[in-house]
Structures are given as C-alpha cells and as structure tokens.
Amino acid sequence: MSSRATQIGPSLARWFTEPVPLGRIAAFRTICYIFVALDLLFFTPWVVEHADVPGELYQPLFIGRILPLPTPNAWLVHTIYWALLVLTALAATGRAPRLLGWAVFVLYFEWMIIAMSYGKVDHDHFAFLLALALLPTLGRARHGDPTLSESAGWVIRMTQIAVIATYFLAAWAKFRFGGIEWLWEATLTRAVLRRGTVFSNWTTEVPGLLVAVQFGIIAFELLSPAVFFVRKRIQYGIIAFFYSFHAVTYASLTIAFWPHLVAMLCFLPLERIRPVQWVRARFPQLAGKSRSQSATADALSDS
Amino acid sequence: MRGEPQIQRLSPTGRALRLAVAFVVIGLLLAGTFFGDDDHFPFGPFRMYSTSNELNAPVRDTRIRAINAEGEEFPLGVGSTGLRRAEFEGQVHRFEENPELLSYVAEAYHRRHPDAPPLVQISIVVVWHEVRDGLATGNRTEEVIVTWHAEEDIP
Structure with missing residues (x-):
C-alpha cells in the first residue's frame, strides 16, 4: 500500500504541475488584464453604478464581514475603477508581473465584493478570479516563449480545474437546491419567460423541449471532468462544445459568463498568440529601431 | 532545427x-x-x-415602479438607481420588513437625476405569469409586494 501511495503522490503532483510554455502565460496574462478593463467598461458596467447607492443598501458578504472592508461610497468606487483601468493597461504589457498582478487582483477582488454585496451574487467569476490570484506567482514571461515551466503549468492547471468545477459543481448545486426534479421541472421555461429572445421565445411552446435541454445540461455538466482524461484533439473539441453552449445560452437568454469564458481560454495553445511579432511583421518601420535588441529574443523563441 | x-x-x-x-x-x-x-x-x-419550478407554478417577474411629483409613473431600471432587478429581488425581504429602506432607492435616483422631479412613490411589483404544462398561457396577474411613499413636505 505504501508503495502505491508513493506512486500516486508523485504522479498527482506531476499532473498538477504539468509544464506549459511560458508563452501561454504571457498571452493569458495579456488577455486576462485586458478583460478586467473590458469588464469594467462593457460587460458589467452596473458595478460602478453602485457608487450612487446609499450605504444602507450595502449587504456585505461573509468575506466583507470578516475583513475590515469599507462600506462603498462614490469616492471608493470611482477610485478603484480608475486605478484598475490604469493598472490593467500596464499589467497587460507583461511588465512587473508580480507587483502589478497582485495590485490588480486585490483591487478587482474588492471590485467583485462591491458588485455582489447588494443582494445578488453572480457565479461566473470563480475561475477568472483564481487565475488573477495565481498569475502573480509567476515572473516575467515573453510572448511566444517555448520554454516549459512547471510553475506556469500549475497556474494553468488550477484555472482549468476551476473552469471545470464551475460546470461539475453546478450540477450538484441544482440537485442540492432544486432537487432531482430540477431535471423535469420548469426552470428553463421560467428563464425564457423572463429573459427570452427572438431565438428562444418559441421554445416554451414546444412540449418537452426545454425539459430535454435540462437533461442535456446536467449530463454535460456531470461529464465535463472527462476533458482531463482525453487526448488533446478531443479536448479541444470538448472546449469548442462548451463555448458553443455559452453561445446558445447568450442567444436564448442574453446571459454570458464572460469571465468564465476568458478563463477557459487557458485550455488552448495561447502560446501561438504573439502580438509583438505580429506588429513587427506588419509595421517593419516600427521594428527597425528595436530589431537589434530583440533579435536575440526572437532567435531564442523561434529556434 | x-x-x-x-x-x-x-x-x-x-x-x-x-x-x-x-x-x-x-x-x-x-x-x-x-x-x-x-x-x-x-x-x-x-x-x-x-x-426548481413546478411546471404549473406561476412564474415570478419582479418590476420596480416609481411615481414622481408630477404624477408620472415609470419603471426603475438599473440605469436609474444603480441597483439591478436581481438586487431588488435579493433584498426584497428587507424592503418588505422596512419599506422606509426604499427611500434610499429614491436617494440613489435623485443622485443620478438631480434635475428630475422628485420621486413620491416606489413600489416593488411582482407580475405572475400563468403557466400550464410548462407553457405560458399569456395570462398574468400583478401583486404589489411593498410600497413606499415620500414624506408629505418634499421641497
């Protein structure tokens, strides 16, 4: 038994820290930090509107009650808003990844607490928040860098686990709060009645259709961990299916789990994204000056 | 290579x-x-x-309605107060227990619309959609959950 335990231990540790190219971290970092700014500006513009809501309507979450967090007011909300816009623009360049990364994580986490302390908690941020929390554990990473890193692999693996947990544990939550009858009751009918679109309004009038969709949702949520046990090619297929599920949800209910969708990108070979190289290829006149300095770096990453 | x-x-x-x-x-x-x-x-x-929602249970749809000093009635969306519909739903029990809390909603509205006529009334209304066999029948009834009236002497 002890010999089996000593075998499982190292192989589990290897799985949790399976190396990935540093280039994937560089691209993922840029995407995540750009997304934080887009989230503030476009995806959840209602958060900054809490600035005008009197403190009497602030209902701090558990974390807001144990940490000495201030009751949000206009000054606090606008300060965090502008600080995040500036810091994410800097962090997206990949410079000072630890310092800027921690600053963005702390401010964005507080931003989320402000978002969710007025009576409604959203459930689409877990994997993204975890990625923001873990990215600062890594140092500098260059776009396209093929060097494999175990510490980078751990950050990617943890984010992947969080993405899949969001599906798998959502099935458990449905059984816990809705009961097994969630499968054949009218949750989706209710959702379409409240938020339906031209793409989905007809579905409430087709007998049995939305119940069949409910069975399908539970099935795919429970099966989602399979993504860790299949070959790369099938894995990409499963991830494409997840994205298409969210596209249909958006068309039907105008609900999109944007931060979750961003976090899920960590399954893809993001190391192929090389914005600096693309800019140089398209605008050679810009590259002229810095070519000699970067030649070594390119030679390294393209070898 | x-x-x-x-x-x-x-x-x-x-x-x-x-x-x-x-x-x-x-x-x-x-x-x-x-x-x-x-x-x-x-x-x-x-x-x-x-x-879960039973197939034939009515579907709940919450609306926030306001009346201003000029007697106009209109819905309060997220842009008008900074609170989303789901946030009203999440705090609805607090509002039911203490309708005066809706005065803070009015305060938020006035901060965002300093030139608009003041609100004199806010109601949280639930529209119940009738459902039969999981299908909407189109029938709906309204239920006023809680109403707040401004003090008489609004400047």
Missing part, C-alpha cells in the same frame, strides 16, 4: 506548496458547494438557475 524546449522544474518545496494550495482551494470549493451559500463568495455553490 527545432530543439527540445528547456524545462524549468519546481523545487520539491515549491511543488509541495503548490499541491497544498490546490487542496485548500478545492477543499474550500467543495465545502462551499455542499454546505455554503451565496454569502460565501467566492467559494459559494454555483447555483445559477439551480432552483
């Missing part, structure tokens, strides 16, 4: 530390899923659309 990329390995301590963090995070997430609630963000259960 493509050589094998270098591999940056973790030290045994670094690996053990990361494994420990992984187990703590997964443990908190499982605890939140089994025993926690939304209050335990970010480790609460992923309970989006997790409640």
Whole structure:
C-alpha cells in the first residue's frame, strides 16, 4: 500500500504541475488584464453604478464581514475603477508581473465584493478570479516563449480545474437546491419567460423541449471532468462544445459568463498568440529601431 | 532545427506548496458547494438557475415602479438607481420588513437625476405569469409586494 501511495503522490503532483510554455502565460496574462478593463467598461458596467447607492443598501458578504472592508461610497468606487483601468493597461504589457498582478487582483477582488454585496451574487467569476490570484506567482514571461515551466503549468492547471468545477459543481448545486426534479421541472421555461429572445421565445411552446435541454445540461455538466482524461484533439473539441453552449445560452437568454469564458481560454495553445511579432511583421518601420535588441529574443523563441 | 524546449522544474518545496494550495482551494470549493451559500463568495455553490419550478407554478417577474411629483409613473431600471432587478429581488425581504429602506432607492435616483422631479412613490411589483404544462398561457396577474411613499413636505 505504501508503495502505491508513493506512486500516486508523485504522479498527482506531476499532473498538477504539468509544464506549459511560458508563452501561454504571457498571452493569458495579456488577455486576462485586458478583460478586467473590458469588464469594467462593457460587460458589467452596473458595478460602478453602485457608487450612487446609499450605504444602507450595502449587504456585505461573509468575506466583507470578516475583513475590515469599507462600506462603498462614490469616492471608493470611482477610485478603484480608475486605478484598475490604469493598472490593467500596464499589467497587460507583461511588465512587473508580480507587483502589478497582485495590485490588480486585490483591487478587482474588492471590485467583485462591491458588485455582489447588494443582494445578488453572480457565479461566473470563480475561475477568472483564481487565475488573477495565481498569475502573480509567476515572473516575467515573453510572448511566444517555448520554454516549459512547471510553475506556469500549475497556474494553468488550477484555472482549468476551476473552469471545470464551475460546470461539475453546478450540477450538484441544482440537485442540492432544486432537487432531482430540477431535471423535469420548469426552470428553463421560467428563464425564457423572463429573459427570452427572438431565438428562444418559441421554445416554451414546444412540449418537452426545454425539459430535454435540462437533461442535456446536467449530463454535460456531470461529464465535463472527462476533458482531463482525453487526448488533446478531443479536448479541444470538448472546449469548442462548451463555448458553443455559452453561445446558445447568450442567444436564448442574453446571459454570458464572460469571465468564465476568458478563463477557459487557458485550455488552448495561447502560446501561438504573439502580438509583438505580429506588429513587427506588419509595421517593419516600427521594428527597425528595436530589431537589434530583440533579435536575440526572437532567435531564442523561434529556434 | 527545432530543439527540445528547456524545462524549468519546481523545487520539491515549491511543488509541495503548490499541491497544498490546490487542496485548500478545492477543499474550500467543495465545502462551499455542499454546505455554503451565496454569502460565501467566492467559494459559494454555483447555483445559477439551480432552483426548481413546478411546471404549473406561476412564474415570478419582479418590476420596480416609481411615481414622481408630477404624477408620472415609470419603471426603475438599473440605469436609474444603480441597483439591478436581481438586487431588488435579493433584498426584497428587507424592503418588505422596512419599506422606509426604499427611500434610499429614491436617494440613489435623485443622485443620478438631480434635475428630475422628485420621486413620491416606489413600489416593488411582482407580475405572475400563468403557466400550464410548462407553457405560458399569456395570462398574468400583478401583486404589489411593498410600497413606499415620500414624506408629505418634499421641497
């Protein structure tokens, strides 16, 4: 038994820290930090509107009650808003990844607490928040860098686990709060009645259709961990299916789990994204000056 | 010409530390899923659309309505107060117990619309959609959950 335990231990540790190219971290970092700014500006513009809501309507979450967090007011909300816009623009360049990364994580986490302390908690941020929390554990990473890193692999693996947990544990939550009858009751009918679109309004009038969709949702949520046990090619297929599920949800209910969708990108070979190289290829006149300095770096990453 | 990329390995301590963090995070997430609630963000259960609705139970649709000093009635959307519909739903029991709390909603509205006529009344109204065999019948009834009236002497 002890010999089996000593075998499982190292192989589990290897799985949790399976190396990935540093280039994937560089691209993922840029995407995540750009997304934080887009989230503030476009995806959840209602958060900054809490600035005008009197403190009497602030209902701090558990974390807001144990940490000495201030009751949000206009000054606090606008300060965090502008600080995040500036810091994410800097962090997206990949410079000072630890310092800027921690600053963005702390401010964005507080931003989320402000978002969710007025009576409604959203459930689409877990994997993204975890990625923001873990990215600062890594140092500098260059776009396209093929060097494999175990510490980078751990950050990617943890984010992947969080993405899949969001599906798998959502099935458990449905059984816990809705009961097994969630499968054949009218949750989706209710959702379409409240938020339906031209793409989905007809579905409430087709007998049995939305119940069949409910069975399908539970099935795919429970099966989602399979993504860790299949070959790369099938894995990409499963991830494409997840994205298409969210596209249909958006068309039907105008609900999109944007931060979750961003976090899920960590399954893809993001190391192929090389914005600096693309800019140089398209605008050679810009590259002229810095070519000699970067030649070594390119030679390294393209070898 | 493509050589094998270098591999940056973790030290045994670094690996053990990361494994420990992984187990703590997964443990908190499982605890939140089994025993926690939304209050335990970010480790609460992923309970989006997790409640069941009986096929023939009416579907609840919450609306926030306001009347201003000029007698105009209009809905209060997120742009008008800074609170989303779901946030009104989340705090509806507080508003029911203490309708005066809606005065803070009016305050938020006035901060965002300093030149608009003041609000004299806010109501939280539930529109019940009738459902039969999981299909909407088109019939609906309205129920006023809570109403707040401004003090008489508004400037």
